[in-house]
Amino acid sequence: MKKILLWSGLGLLLVFLSIGIYRSQQEQVGIGEIAPDFELISFSGEKYQLSDFRGSVVVVNFWASWCESCKPEAKDLESAYQYYLNRGDVIFLGVDYVDIEPDALKYLEEFGVTYPNGPDLRTEISQAYRVRGVPETFVIDQNGVISHLQIGPYSSLEHIKSTIDPLLD
Amino acid sequence: MILNSKRTRWQVLALVLLISLIPLSAFAQGSDPTDDDVNEVARQLYCPVCENIPLDTCGTTACEQWRGIIRDKLAEGWTEDEIKTYFVDQYGDRVLAEPPRRGFNWVVYLVPVVIFVGGGYLFYRGFQQWRAPEPDRTVRKKGKSSPAPAKPSEDDINRVEEELRKRSQG
Amino acid sequence: MVAEIGFGSLFISLIVSVYGIIAAIYGTSNHQKKWVLSAKQAMKLVFPLLTVTVGSLIYLLINNNFEVVYVSQVSSLSMPLYLKITALWGGQAGSLLFWSWLLAGFISAVTLKKWDRDQDFLPWVIVVSLGTLAFFLVLNTFFENPFIRYWQVNQDIVQSFAQPAGGFIVGPRNGGGLNPLLRHPGMVIHPPMQYLGFVAFIVPYAYAMASLINGRSDDRWIQLSRRWTLWAWLFLSLGLILGARWAYDVLGWGGYWGWDPVEISALMPWLSGTAFLHAVLIQEKRGMFKQWPIVLIILTYLLVIFGTFLTRSGLLSSVHSFAASSIGPIFLVFIAVTFIASFWLLSSRWEKFKSRQELTSFFSKEALILISIVLLMGMLATSFWGVIFPNISELVTGAKVTVGPPFYERVAAPILGGMLLIMVICPLAVWSYVSFKHLGKLLWKPFAVSLLGIVLPILGGLTKIPAIIAFWLIAFVLAVNGFEFVRRTRLRRKSETENMFETVSRVFQRNKRSYAAMIIHIGIVFMGLGIIGIEFFQTETQATLAEGQELTLASYTMEYEELEIFDAPDARNVARAIVLVKKDGEVIDEIYPRRDFYYDSGQPVTIPGVRSTLLDDFYVILVDWKSVTSEGATFKVYHNPLVQWLWIGAWVIIGGVVVATWPDKKTSKVTKSAR
Numbered sequence A: 001m002k003k004i005l006l007w008s009g010l011g012l013l014l015v016f017l018s019i020g021i022y023r024s025q026q027e028q029v030g031i032g033e034i035a036p037d038f039e040l041i042s043f044s045g046e047k048y049q050l051s052d053f054r055g056s057v058v059v060v061n062f063w064a065s066w067c068e069s070c071k072p073e074a075k076d077l078e079s080a081y082q083y084y085l086n087r088g089d090v091i092f093l094g095v096d097y098v099d100i101e102p103d104a105l106k107y108l109e110e111f112g113v114t115y116p117n118g119p120d121l122r123t124e125i126s127q128a129y130r131v132r133g134v135p136e137t138f139v140i141d142q143n144g145v146i147s148h149l150q151i152g153p154y155s156s157l158e159h160i161k162s163t164i165d166p167l168l169d
Numbered sequence B: 001m002i003l004n005s006k007r008t009r010w011q012v013l014a015l016v017l018l019i020s021l022i023p024l025s026a027f028a029q030g031s032d033p034t035d036d037d038v039n040e041v042a043r044q045l046y047c048p049v050c051e052n053i054p055l056d057t058c059g060t061t062a063c064e065q066w067r068g069i070i071r072d073k074l075a076e077g078w079t080e081d082e083i084k085t086y087f088v089d090q091y092g093d094r095v096l097a098e099p100p101r102r103g104f105n106w107v108v109y110l111v112p113v114v115i116f117v118g119g120g121y122l123f124y125r126g127f128q129q130w131r132a133p134e135p136d137r138t139v140r141k142k143g144k145s146s147p148a149p150a151k152p153s154e155d156d157i158n159r160v161e162e163e164l165r166k167r168s169q170g
Numbered sequence C: 001m002v003a004e005i006g007f008g009s010l011f012i013s014l015i016v017s018v019y020g021i022i023a024a025i026y027g028t029s030n031h032q033k034k035w036v037l038s039a040k041q042a043m044k045l046v047f048p049l050l051t052v053t054v055g056s057l058i059y060l061l062i063n064n065n066f067e068v069v070y071v072s073q074v075s076s077l078s079m080p081l082y083l084k085i086t087a088l089w090g091g092q093a094g095s096l097l098f099w100s101w102l103l104a105g106f107i108s109a110v111t112l113k114k115w116d117r118d119q120d121f122l123p124w125v126i127v128v129s130l131g132t133l134a135f136f137l138v139l140n141t142f143f144e145n146p147f148i149r150y151w152q153v154n155q156d157i158v159q160s161f162a163q164p165a166g167g168f169i170v171g172p173r174n175g176g177g178l179n180p181l182l183r184h185p186g187m188v189i190h191p192p193m194q195y196l197g198f199v200a201f202i203v204p205y206a207y208a209m210a211s212l213i214n215g216r217s218d219d220r221w222i223q224l225s226r227r228w229t230l231w232a233w234l235f236l237s238l239g240l241i242l243g244a245r246w247a248y249d250v251l252g253w254g255g256y257w258g259w260d261p262v263e264i265s266a267l268m269p270w271l272s273g274t275a276f277l278h279a280v281l282i283q284e285k286r287g288m289f290k291q292w293p294i295v296l297i298i299l300t301y302l303l304v305i306f307g308t309f310l311t312r313s314g315l316l317s318s319v320h321s322f323a324a325s326s327i328g329p330i331f332l333v334f335i336a337v338t339f340i341a342s343f344w345l346l347s348s349r350w351e352k353f354k355s356r357q358e359l360t361s362f363f364s365k366e367a368l369i370l371i372s373i374v375l376l377m378g379m380l381a382t383s384f385w386g387v388i389f390p391n392i393s394e395l396v397t398g399a400k401v402t403v404g405p406p407f408y409e410r411v412a413a414p415i416l417g418g419m420l421l422i423m424v425i426c427p428l429a430v431w432s433y434v435s436f437k438h439l440g441k442l443l444w445k446p447f448a449v450s451l452l453g454i455v456l457p458i459l460g461g462l463t464k465i466p467a468i469i470a471f472w473l474i475a476f477v478l479a480v481n482g483f484e485f486v487r488r489t490r491l492r493r494k495s496e497t498e499n500m501f502e503t504v505s506r507v508f509q510r511n512k513r514s515y516a517a518m519i520i521h522i523g524i525v526f527m528g529l530g531i532i533g534i535e536f537f538q539t540e541t542q543a544t545l546a547e548g549q550e551l552t553l554a555s556y557t558m559e560y561e562e563l564e565i566f567d568a569p570d571a572r573n574v575a576r577a578i579v580l581v582k583k584d585g586e587v588i589d590e591i592y593p594r595r596d597f598y599y600d601s602g603q604p605v606t607i608p609g610v611r612s613t614l615l616d617d618f619y620v621i622l623v624d625w626k627s628v629t630s631e632g633a634t635f636k637v638y639h640n641p642l643v644q645w646l647w648i649g650a651w652v653i654i655g656g657v658v659v660a661t662w663p664d665k666k667t668s669k670v671t672k673s674a675r
Helices: A002-025 A068-085 A101-110 A121-128 A157-167 B006-030 B035-042 B061-076 B080-091 B103-130 B137-142 B154-169 C002-029 C033-062 C069-074 C081-089 C092-110 C122-143 C185-199 C202-213 C220-250 C261-286 C291-313 C328-353 C365-397 C405-425 C436-450 C452-459 C465-495 C500-510 C512-537 C644-661 C669-674
Strands: A039-041 A047-049 A057-063 A090-096 A117-119 A136-140 A146-151 C149-153 C156-160 C167-169 C539-545 C550-553 C556-568 C572-583 C586-591 C594-598 C603-607 C609-612 C616-622 C633-641
Touching: A002 C328, A002 C365, A039 A117, A057 A068, A057 A157, A068 A090, A068 A157, A101 A117, A121 B080, A136 A157, A146 A157, B035 B061, B035 B080, B035 C539, B061 B080, B103 C365, B103 C405, C002 C033, C002 C122, C033 C069, C033 C081, C033 C092, C033 C122, C069 C092, C069 C149, C081 C092, C081 C185, C092 C122, C092 C185, C092 C202, C092 C291, C122 C202, C122 C328, C185 C220, C185 C261, C185 C291, C202 C220, C202 C291, C202 C328, C220 C261, C220 C291, C220 C603, C220 C644, C261 C291, C261 C365, C291 C328, C365 C405, C405 C436, C405 C465, C405 C512, C436 C452, C436 C465, C452 C465, C465 C500, C465 C512, C500 C512, C512 C633, C512 C644, C539 C550, C550 C633, C556 C616, C556 C633, C572 C609, C572 C616, C572 C633, C586 C609, C586 C616, C603 C616
Parallel strands: A057 A090, A090 A117
Antiparallel strands: A039 A047, A057 A136, A136 A146, C149 C156, C149 C167, C539 C633, C550 C556, C556 C572, C572 C586, C572 C594, C594 C603, C609 C616, C616 C633
């Protein structure tokens, strides 16, 4: 009786460790996977649900005001947003990772970012996407599947467009 | 009004002073929190990005900014609990030094209790099983000051047998 | 060239280990002694081979061979020589190699003993030891190779050991250097001591497993491994204490133990190791509870392996974490194999260990020791649970949580109290039975003295009840041990006429273990004193001062007198504050908290200025993330009562272990020749 208990305890421990190791070795949610749904509440209070944007291309960019490498791409992302604005089917969402609101707002103002940005409350969104650092950008196609994963900043506006254009026709 | 009476003048002065102190005290409550006030709260929180470092000792710029938030909120009159709740809402449960007592987290607190109660019970039961009858009182009285048992213990016997076995094996 | 030599030697040692395992198994299954002896030779060889490997890496570090990836990660031109050497264990790959080397040291040392009497142990000790070493060598060779270099292939930089096609070696001009927090003399001694404590347990584990494999149920394995286990326990204790000391000296949070998961992973084997040392006592004196020693030593070793797995696999969130690594999955396989093999052997031989268990009384020595073991195990189980819970929580709810100091302290405090209580009664308790009258007679004098432990604190103005209770218990333990020592010495004295020194040394010789234990317990009690002082009575404050300004904490005042800024020869900028410590208006000391800024890594580290006395520490540190100028420097000040007793207690413990392992001067000639 005690033996069964001990062996199942050991078994449980090993299973649990295996799962833990598997998860620690996992990388970000990858290309071809379904993008985890989330709700983003912008700094101005509006709610955005990712699943509402099925049928559009969604660009989800993780950033932070304390992140130096986020700065080079900030203006380019805004330009890309403006470029696709009239089409109405390319959505840009900025997720602010472990940041402080006043500093975040200052950052957005400095780079003239106008598309929706909101804090990653309780770091739930970045955990769902298994984000390992900032900046990271996920381009999600019209079916809710991840089509491009950008780790680190985009190098230019053209670079951003090159990851979106193939999805449009 | 007898305002020119000396006593009345002092009374009015005292009253004016008293009234002027009221906004002063309200201001003092929320005014410039000291480093110690900030650390008092920061000590109970963990840095959201660093690995397992309390917020009062973390040296990064981000942590300095977080302490700044604590300072600002203290100045606005927020309580310790309100500030802690704010941090949890922003950054998740892991900024607290202990899992908040709700939902699944109760398990973390219950298991040690089970361990100790269960362990204690097991030990008590075991002890009952192992309990031997008390030896004769007279024997005990004699052996009071020298703890060595009169008979060789099982272990000694084992050891002698071992030695004999080894010798015979060469 | 040197890298090739180092790696070659590493690879050969792996082959030699595998050979040793195969030869030992073959030799013992086919009763061919020569194969077993050959395996023993193999086991002897691994240490010299790995010494060549380690020597090569040290050579590369000292000679600034930055084309070796590891060297550029942990070393830099400006580091002093001693730090370049300690950089050997500054990163994952090097520290794993260091671990293997130390492991090999113990394993090879075991071959030096005379094996004639214990032939049946030898092959299995070889298999278990070399099996473990082989696993770590696999990690060193295939997963975390410290000898890989940078190669340029066309436009890319590639990392590999062997030359890739069309590639040539490139070497950065300088390395990143060691993390400034590690640039401290503590780095020289804490990791090696900690690792020694960990790996040393391979020896008693191998003996225990060999005993099980052979189906033996006697305690020969304990006799064979006794000294090893004692030293392993000492190293482990020292590793923990040195880690605490280093944290206190450098890390600037005025504390010594943060209940960080990696710290706890090092504490857990210590808890079961201590329980083991006590369980052995019961088995020897009373022949009871024979299962406990073997279970506990195996548990200790498993916890060592488990702890290092957790630390290096990326499962833990800790300040001690190494950078993410790929060794997780294969390490898990090793864990599974080791755990399953150990469990299976124990369970299949369990019945053989059944012994007659009889406890005559709750207050007999063996019962009290049993209770202490249960308490230690309780702390262990709680710690284990606290360490793995964050991972469980993330699995179940997706949310990460922190299990921090409040959780552990809630449990540790009463357990420490319970242990102190047992330490009061146990020295007076007697094997097999108890007479309350006898106990009472022995207790009343120390009890009277112990009341000082209540009266003095209260007179001193203390009101915290738990602290008062703790002080009382500490006074009680010291009094009990003191009176008992005097009583036993007097007993000896009465029978012969000799002077005090002779009596004392004879008393020690006759019953070394008992007195060593007394000393060690007193050391623990002193540490308890330090713990209580700092946990209950630490106060702190922080303020920004300009030169000439003062701040007050406890009964002390400190004045920021002057600031010196200069560059030190090892590429760091030093901002050194001169601080005057005053009491009642008079200057009683001058201390120098400083901030060092390392140019090559761009990181600062602060070193506190401390005034230490037996009663308290006045601890001043510069807050390194704020500017340090004459106009304003921010100081964090701690008042830590009694903290020096932590370190005093540590010395006493070392002394106790030395007494315990002191070779018997004249083990009577009869027994010697009988061996």
